[in-house]
Amino acid sequence: MLLAVLAVHGGALLLYRQSTAAAADEAFASQVTSQLSLAREAVMRRPPPERDAETKALSSPHFEIGWSASAPPRPSFAADPALASFRDRLVAVEPSLGPDLALGMEGGDDPLHQRDLGGRFRLPDGSFLTFRSAHAPSLARTGAWAYLSTAMAILVGAAAVALMHRIAGPLRDLARLTGEIGRGPTVPIPEAGPDETRDIARSLNAMQGRIHALVSERTQALAAVSHDLRTPISRLRLRLDSVAELTERKAMAADLDDMQAMVDSTLAYLRGDADPEPRRVTNVASVLVSVADTSADTGRDVGYQGPGRALAGVRPVAFRRALENLVDNGVRYGSRVRMHLEVEEAALFVRVDDDGPGIASEDVDRAFAPFSRLEGSRNRHTGGTGLGLTIAKRTIEADGGSLDLSNRPEGGLRAEIRLPRPAAALDTLRHERGALETNGSAISASNAVAAARDMETDR
Template sequence: MSWLAGVARSLEGRTVVVLLLAVLMVHGGALMLYRRSAAAAADEAFATEVSRQLVLAREAVLRRPPDERDTEAKALSSSHFEIGWERRTPMDDGKGTDPVLRDLRDRLVEIEPALGPGLVLALETPDEPLHQQDLRGAVPLPDGSFLTFRSAHGPGLIRLAPWAFLATAMAILVGIAAVVLMHRIAGPLRELTRSTGLIGHGTIVQIREVGPDETREIGRALNAMQERIHRLVAERTQALAAVSHDLRTPIARLRLRLDRFDDAEERRAMAADLDEMQAMVDATLAYLRGDSDPEERQVTNIASVLMGIADAAVDVGREVDFQGPGRALATVRPVAFKRALENLVDNGVRYGGRVRIGLDIEDTALAVRVDDDGPGIPPEDVLRAFEPFTRLEVSRNRNTGGTGLGLTIALQAIEAENGTLELASRPEGGLRALIRLPRTTLRS
């Protein structure tokens, strides 16, 4: 059902449905018009033939004496048109002409007025299915007797001509051709959609310029747009990286000059400022590297990475613990992923004091939880927390201020691994960072 719903929402599916409906409507209308015109022509031919035979039979019967009329009428009969003679009307139901046949009766009288207004028509209703549509009737004669007849084929029974079946086959072929054509046209659009979904995750995605002129132009424009964007980003990254890198030199010189200060308290304060500047420079460089990080992806035991982060934090006096299995595999860039987790743990320790890292193995993904005991983040500020150089904590002191890039770098690194990162305040208090990564299963 979901597949059908997806097809119904797609451009290809909707266009195919419209084309098929159009083909069905045109073909159905053509068959209807044909049937109506053919029925009218057949009714006219039928009325002409019946009236002609009735007039000839009437004249022939009237030339015979009453005792020979029945024999003469039967001699004029054929396998499809039976003629008889009765002294009394055989239409003894008293209903007269069937309302459905009034137009035919009027037409018969119009063609041959000699049949008179007393002509009565009806449809046979025998038990045999082959004769249920036979037309019967009675023509009054001047002496009060009646000429009767029965036609083996009633009016309005039109069989489709061979060309109608040929037209139906052609309509089916046109429908199939429309489906195939739309599939071929939609193919480049699907390729375009798939390729554009990969844009913005690192290297330039070369989009194939295939299909109709419109899709070719879109592919060509997207390729040119990617080149311009990557060139601008590369120039910006190179300039900012150069500035950040150059800042390390004066920071190093200032560290050397600190030894000349005799005031220990002032020296510690200045050293702390330099440490903060160094942290800002390192964070900026890490952020600017982003998707251009040349590190190769490899199958990594995420549990080992998390345990290593927890152990390293405990070694420096932080309250960080890990709970989870000892083995959980995912294909990631180990250094970039570890840096992202360290940023989340650092944020948790900075604002919540204690951090608990959890790992769950799901069917197709790994779920990593980083919980702290801090104040959490209001739901309306969650998206803003991922913006570069944004700090929701406004004190700007050295202990809690940070650089405003920790969550941005973490999100950037996790999304590069086709994962997701979500922030939410826990009901029991504190913030939870939930990471989901595609799980890797090794075949034995």
Template sequence: MTRLGWLVPRTLGGRVVLVLLVGLLTFHVGSLWLHQAGTEALLGTTWESGLAERLVSAKRAVAALPLAERDGTAHALSSASLDLHWTAEPAVNLVEEASSRIEALRARLGELVPASDLAGLRLGYAGQGAMQADPARHLLLGALPLADGSWLNFSATLLRSGSPEHATLLSTTAMGVGILILALFVVRLIGRPLRALSEAADRIGGAGPQAPIPDEGPREVRQAAQAFNRMQGRIDRLIADRTQALAAVSHDLRTPIARLRLRAGFLDDAEAAQAIDADLDEMEAMVSATLAYLRGDAETEERRPADVVAMVETLCDAATDAGAAATYAGPPQARLTCRPVTLKRALANLIDNAAKYGGGAQVELEDRSDRLILQVQDHGPGIPEAELEAVFEPFRRLEESRNRGTGGSGLGLTIARQAIEQHGGTLQLSNRPGGGLLAAVVLPKPRH
């Protein structure tokens, strides 16, 4: 934390209040400044109107008098903000400044009074011509010709001009935009730690160990992160303990299964011995399948390039050797960076299901630039539409086709979908129009 870190509140609520307070104070000061600019603009407009009217009135009054009385009358009409005097020749020999401000002022004065009353008006700033003045006073110097060729000379304190309507609109707009920006910042400040928690929650149950959430930020966020990390640790330990317990059970069960298998061999009743062997095979398959399912996300196999076609052809040959009809159609090679053992286990479950419950497996593969599309078809009875998603639930078996007589454990499709989703892919089941089941697998190719 920086040396000024003690100024930052430790709670999320305190930080939100601090941000709002600083922001509102900043925008309030800015609004006051813009309001002051608007007030000056309004005063400038009033000053222009007064200057134009006084010049026209003074011109008319002085022009109506004899020459001897004109200068005295001009001085009498002067004030602290407007100094007037009359001369036969212009006392202010101005080289008129062709600036936008002078031109705007001339145009403005012409709008406030009849243009003919200010015809020939000369304008400039103090420091030009014969009438010298202190530039710090911001004086406007001018000379207005009379009908007989004489001149009414004047100097006036220069005020800033502008549009008060535009200044007010600017002030309101700045305040609204400022509050909007401040609100967006506050929402982002509050939402950032919540988004981190949400993303971490989504990662729970994913492949591999999960990194803990950083323990930083306001007190409430730190407490939530600490509680979340403790929860994630408990979940990881629970999964590890469960997997370890099942592995131990699987290992311990193999010894009595082997003993039972050995004793069954000494039975005189061959039919009974064969039945016992079948039950022991089913028991061993169930234990192995359950362990493979529970091991799921704890899979430590590294990704490496592999030929998916070689996997499929090997599995089809194995199914054919076992007496089932299994064929492959597709390209001779399709390489994919994957976990080969995990992916092969998933494809084996799909092909075995099709061969065992659907009377044979027809595997088709399409190799596209960004993904592999693999379809496993059979000619069996299919699955009721209402059960197409339910069969992916662990230990879910259908009465008509998935029964213990076939040796199924209810985990084949669950393990297959789990393994495919670990590769970022999808597995969907659908009934074929002509009969049978279609398992569609989409495996995206990693971008390099």
């Protein structure tokens, strides 16, 4: 909008300048040629000794006429191209002035005549007629109207910037806040700005209320059903002892285990919508080591490679559950899982690699869908419940991170987690480093004092 205002102002300024200058120069040219024509006829009627007196009689305070038998000094030409166009206009009005007409801007000691128009042209007898006008072509100078117009354009531009800032500010806030919708609790959007922006914000707030009410109702219903299923599962486990056949009892126990796993996974998935656990600065490396040790204690081949300390802002219990889901997924389809941790200034990168068959690239998005199992078997040990990757992705994204799946070149699946390091984690890390450096300096100073004491003792 500002560029449009400036373009319109520039075009209007140019058109106004050209139109008014052309009209003024046309009138000025007619006046100059008329006076020069009258002066030439009057001078040519006089003998040379009387021509000076004649030119003085023809002169006025605003237009001086002079005569010279020889060529007078050539006037100093200004670089303004308006003089060339004005000369062409004079010749066009009075062709008899001829090609010898010369124009220039003459300066004087008088401040009122610093920019006077001067010139000379040859008479038929070889003498020269000179003139000096207190006025000049309008194109040779910029009037006060140009400055006033520019000032008005600046004011209009400033108003345009303020107006667009008032419109764009709420729009930027609206775009930023709408990007956070669906990643946690309701995001209140300020109803500010123009009427249209306020209407959009009001509609989005109302839409969020309806969506969260619908999701909450659905979550409560599913959670209640899943929770109530635990009671009949517990009663069936008590009745297993009355089954005499061992094979049948084991099969029923396996089915109950499947049902219990599905109920637990569903409840964990539904609890993720409103997990009360707060985020805090956590040593992610210790969580990875703990998950690896716990898995190794159960006989699974799970290992960890990386530093012993790396801070990030996460929900520790939820993050551990997400890692366990990724490890369980890797062990289920492969025989070995390795976790790697890389530390950068702004983020942590956790890789969970397995040696399984991997997944097709077109199935990556479907792998994160709730209750979606890429393996067609209904066996819990091969197909799972279809919620492990879903819970892991939701948990990590709730902490501001991301989870991506890809196939390893050497075979197997890689789950890569990116965790941003908030300012609190970085501040804690810098504080710890400063404390270590301070302690190191204190220890060095203490050692130096002890060494000096020993040297004094030796003396």
